[in-house]
Amino acid sequence: MRLSEVEFRGYKRLVEAECNVLGKVIALVGPNESGKSSVLQGLQWLTDTPRHLRIQEQNRDAPPESETLVVRARYKLDEDDIEALNQLDLDVEPAITAKTVTEFRLSRRADGTTVTGITTEVQRSTHIFKAANAQIASVMALLEHSESLPDDERIGPVENVLRVGSALLNPSDPDWTDDRLENLAGTLDSVDTMWRNIEGIEDAPEDFAALREQLVTLSRLIGDSINAGRLGEPADAMRDALQQRVPKFVLFTDDDRNIAETYPLGDEALRAEAPPPLRNLLYVAGTTVAEVWGYLDRGDTAQLRTFEKRINRTLQARLQPMWSQSQLTVNIVLNTDGMLEVNIEELDSPELTITPIGERSDGLRAFLALVCFLIAAELSIPPVLMIDEAERNLHYDAQADLVRVLTSELKVHKVLYTTHSPGCLPLDLGTGIRVVVRDTEFPGRSKLSNNFWIRNDPGFSNLLFAMGAEAAAFSAFRRAVLAEGVSDMILLPTLLRNATNTETLDFQVAFGLSSMSASKAIGSVALITTFLVDGDDSGNEKRQQLIAAGVPTSHVFQLPEGKALEDLVDRATYLSVVDGFLQELGHSLDQDRLQSDCTIAKAVDTYAKSVLGIDGGVSHKIIAARLAELGPKLQLTAEGKRFLKKLSAQLVSAFESPYLLQPEVSGKV
Incomplete structure (x- = not known):
């Protein structure tokens, strides 16, 4: 299953938010x-061990009722x-499919x-109940046309x-209570007695x-x-089965983040309350911790080294598959003075x-802590990983590394995180940003917005406004493609990934070129900006x-003649x-009435x-979002795939070539 929507009704600031x-x-x-953190905390409460909502978790102005x-x-x-649903012992109609x-x-x-x-x-299928009622009708018809059967007391009260049986077998009554089943069993006994x-x-x-x-x-x-x-009500059985398949919401907290370079296990206080990163590792x-200290405390060096080798072998077996780009593992050293050292071993070197873990990048250390946290959670179903202030203690480059890790290297259902840093935004901005905004009418409440382009400003200025970030903080950001409209920003990343069979892109897509002057577009997005026009x-x-305006032709790209991205x-x-x-709006599409002399999106709009x-x-943004939701299943035209593969290669080349503006001078030879 895929988590698709979250809703809140009275959790802290989130009174009516989805x-x-x-x-x-x-x-x-x-x-x-x-209220960004409240979103994560509320979702954690949803799948944690059941408990009532505490007073401090309720909205002060509009506390929820107990049954809310x-x-x-x-x-x-x-x-x-x-x-999985089709494996249940159910007799249903219609059949269980993705449409039903x-x-x-x-x-x-x-x-x-x-x-x-x-x-x-x-x-619940009613065919057997209908068949039984039809059989009752057949018996009644036989009685009606017989002169001797209805009056023969030796048979019993047939009619x-x-x-009674016909009423109990009513196909339109869906409630199969214990009393109903018991009464029908009595009818069955009577029928058996009669024959x-x-x-x-x-x-x-x-x-x-x-x-007879x-x-x-x-x-x-x-x-x-x-x-x-x-058999039970099908909907109840299906709900019970699906509940067992729900991914748990797990919150990666500050306490879980930092794996230290050394841990003095001789410290009794540390052993009594070991830091979560150490416990997870x-x-x-x-x-x-207790077992490790037991080997250290006994002082048997041979046993200690054997134990050390065993735990490092286990670490390698469990961690090595998690690295997609490097052959790394964690190496633990147990010193006889009680000090535990955490190192990184490069297996492909x-x-x-x-090297000591403290000498490795913040991004790698954060990834290692995440992996250990997830493995230690012992979840058979990949969870929804949540991180509050994901950029904390990470410099800009490490933030970019973390985003790539979250995007492609973790075996999780989904990642939800909060951030204040433009450097820690998802690579796919069109589908990866949700905005938590204060309610202007009610100071103690906040709302959730599916998009950040609620203002008319182009480029990244909408996003910066939503984040409360300074524009200057973004001007020295990553590589970006500036496309014409919002639908392009939403759809282009998916199209490029599908055309090239890749999981991630190393740049971001912004919108607004159609409403932004060339001079403003050039300097307002990223250090290296490329452009895509219709x-x-x-x-x-x-x-x-x-x-x-001076942009090299190698950094300006155009869709095929007469085409828009759709x-x-x-x-x-x-x-x-x-x-x-x-x-969904109560209409349907007659394809034969679409214009053929314009883009498909314009033809649909006109219709x-x-x-x-x-x-x-028809909202181009909504359609683009639904197309992007198809992910790898979104099919391209043959021409579209060829163009996008070529465009992807050209973008990679362009991003390797920073440029200075060299405006054309009128009249210059």
């Missing part, structure tokens, strides 16, 4: 004291979830009660039993044999109905270099302006997403306005 969290890595940004669903997480189901079971919800009330929900069309009574009647008319055969069939159908009724090594006349004009997406995929959006009467057309 946002989607569809990206793989989500950064929560906003001014100080806006204070925190809720929504999940979209994937193929594995559907397969679409969402799972996990909530917690203020009193600590966990509540689950599911969006599904699946119900009364059948009327056995017929067997004992000598010289019975032919009608009796026919009735019908009652035997009815007995079997009632028995099957009882078994079906005992030793857990990964398959040992504990010819010299097998070992393939229309406006794009031609913007390209010429940038070149005239035209690089497989047409059927694009229109399917649009149709899904329109159906929505002129045919469906949607004044604002």
Whole structure:
């Protein structure tokens, strides 16, 4: 399943706040004291051991009632979830598919009660109940056309039993209570008694044999109905099964962050309350502080070295697979004076270099602490990793390293983190930023926003405003592509990743080129900025302006002639997403009525306005977000894939070539 949305109703400042969290890595940004940390803490409470909401966790102005669903997480189901549901012992209609079971919800009330929900069309199958009722009708018809059967007391009260059974087998009644099942079992006993009574009647008319055969069939159908009724409500069974598959929210705290270079285990106070990073590291090594101290305290050097070798071998086996770019492991040294040393060993170095962890980069140390934290959590399902102030104690380069680690090197369901630093933002800005903003009407409340482009300012100024950061802090930031619109910023990273079969990009995409002058665009985004314009006349004009302002042609790129970014997406995929959006609005898409002499996005807009009467057309931003949500499954046109692969290589080359502006001079030869 995929975590898709989070909601808060009365948790600290979050009285009525929700946002989607569809990206793989989500950064929560906003001014100080806006409630960013509260988002993480509330989600941690959601999947922790159940407990009531403490007074200090409730909003002061609008405290939630005990039955209020204070925190809720929504999940979209994937193929594995559907397969797991199909393994349940259920008799349902329609079949369990990705279309009939679409969402799972996990909530917690203020009193600590966990509540689950599911969006599904699946119900208990009624075919067996209908078949049993049809059989009752057949028996009643036989009785109606027979002169001897209804009056023969030797059989029993057939008609009364059948009327009761028909009511109990009502297919439109979904509630199979214990009383209902017990009463139906009584009906079954009566039916069995009646057909056995017929067997004992000598010289019975032919009608009796026919009735016996019908009652035997009815007995079997009632028995099957009882078994079906005992299976339990399908929605309840599916909710229980899906709850077991929910990824836990785990919060990586300040106490978990820093693995020290040395630990004096001779210090009794340290052993009594060992720092979490040390406990986590030793857990990964398959040992504990107490066991390590036991070997140190005994003073048997041979045993100590054997033990040391064993724990280091365990560390290597468990940590080495976590490094995607380097062959590294942790090497623990146990000194006889009680000092435990933590080193990094380079397995791919010819010299097998070992260095104290304190001499390695902050980013590497943060990653190691994260990995140990996650392994020590002992979670069979990859969790949602949460980090408050991810940039803490990390310089700019280390922040960039951490972002790359969070994006591609951790085996987690999703990453949610807060940050104040522009240097610690996700690489995919269009899908990876959520803003926590103070409510202007209620000072004690905050809201969550799915986007940071609520103001009209182009480039990164919207984001800086949302973060409360100084623009100057961002002017010396990473590499960036400045595209024309918001939808380009959202969609381009996914298209480039899919075209090149890569998981991450080493640059970011901003928007606003369509509404920003060339001179302003050049200096307001990053140290090395490249530009991408559409393939229309406006794009031609913007390209010429940038070149005239001094940007090298090697840093200005243009989409294929007559194309916008959406035209690089497989047409059927694009229109399917649009149709899904329109159906939510009560409309549908007639592809035959789309214009063919313009971009696909403009054709859809024109159709929505002129045919469906949607004044604002179809939001390009919403469609782009839904396309990006498809991730690797988003199909490209053949032309689009070729162009994007070439563009990716050109961008890599351009980012290796910083430039100084060399404006064209009119009249100069």
